[in-house]
Amino acid sequence: MTGRVTTTVAELSELLGSEQPPALLDVRWALGDPHGRDHYADGHIPGAVYVDLDTELAASPSPEGGRHPLPDFTGLQESARRWGIGDGRRVVVYDDLGNTAAARAWWLLRYAGVTEVTLLDGALGAWRTAGLPLESGVPTDPAPGDITLRPGALPVTDADGAAELAVSGLLLDARAGERYRGEVEPVDPRAGHIPGAVSAPTGKNLAADGTFLAPELLRKRFEERGADPATRIGVYCGSGVTAAHQIAALEIAGFEATLFPGSWSAWSADPARPAATGDRP
Template structure:
């Protein structure tokens, strides 16, 4: 019987999994918001053997309109077709990784769950953990696989849109994954105005990681989130960030900690702040 990984997978577990006969799809998601070609460059230089690369802007996001945020969700069926082209089937175990502590891998994890694919995990510690465990690297181009037959199913990742969020402010727990100085509105390097959505709490996504770059133990994460959530259940929690990407790191941390059911506001601050009619808080 094969094991299905649904949140995190360690480098040693992945090394063992590669020896098994089950279908495995490796995806590198490394990215740099300040240099959007950097992730693909380092992938071409060295990557996990057999890994494919997905670019945040080109492959996992839809067109921007100026009012739907910096990384809007793509059309669901269009993204499913992109994954089928990489060989995705219902039984495929997907492992996503990056070199930035997991936010881009977690974004792909969330998006595949959004398509209804359950067998997806993030490589804990990314490429650094892989090499530390003795995993090899490759400079060879990964061949194009035979197309898969994946079909979208009911989403495993709830979402909420801006108008619905506005109507429910004060009735749910909103968690912002950005750095504290951006949350407080002291700086804003990317979006139209500084601040945060009123009523939000700040949980910087990097707080989920230990000094080794891996996710902290599930019990520690659970204890910290349980101090943040009351009086709300996980199902009444909405995660957001600047553009709906790093918030997925907090979603993954909660799922790993056994606190399932939270939603994502995909447009996040970049969408919210572009409409002057929406309220803004600072401090």
């Protein structure tokens, strides 16, 4: 990957007042909460465009593709142009959940060849803490952009590839520990984890204030789980959303990683795929 992963609140505030402000995307989404657009309307960073994760950043769910398959990129390009993204224009993305949802847009745009896209470090919470203004309502769409998306700039894998990475590389499970261990499973067909996968919950990528941990701390975190420059790394989660956040954290730490978009939602829907439980890979 190339380019920075994050933009600070101070940097974004300055950029929004410049002659060339970035396209600003609000990806308000959380598992089990279908009211992202309402939350956006209640208050968002001025100039931000609402992005619907379920309909714009994913295709329709299926057993083979999981709950959030990668979207059709013709449709994603139309959406990106509606968001005001033009070729060469900087993009900043945020949510209200530590960027665990916004990272899906960050990863998709990177995958589609957009290099100047970053996450607002600390997400909306950092903007609020800084005492910066919010606006309410749903504004009109910005002037359309002319971005051309070219998918394939980042690596992806399927279930077979994930199984192979768990044996010959390092496969990280970005879900909460209780889901990895198989103690609970709120949404997917079976509980447990891909055999050989190592637990690395996404929430542990963040400091108490919701910003990413410092690069050296993230590097130590992933090295303790088996990451090193010579090891191929893959990441999955429930449906390929928070795994993108893990890939962002890995990049900050100096590692490249492959996304398994179908993640546990696709793996667990296939009865031929084994499921491990407990706290060991």
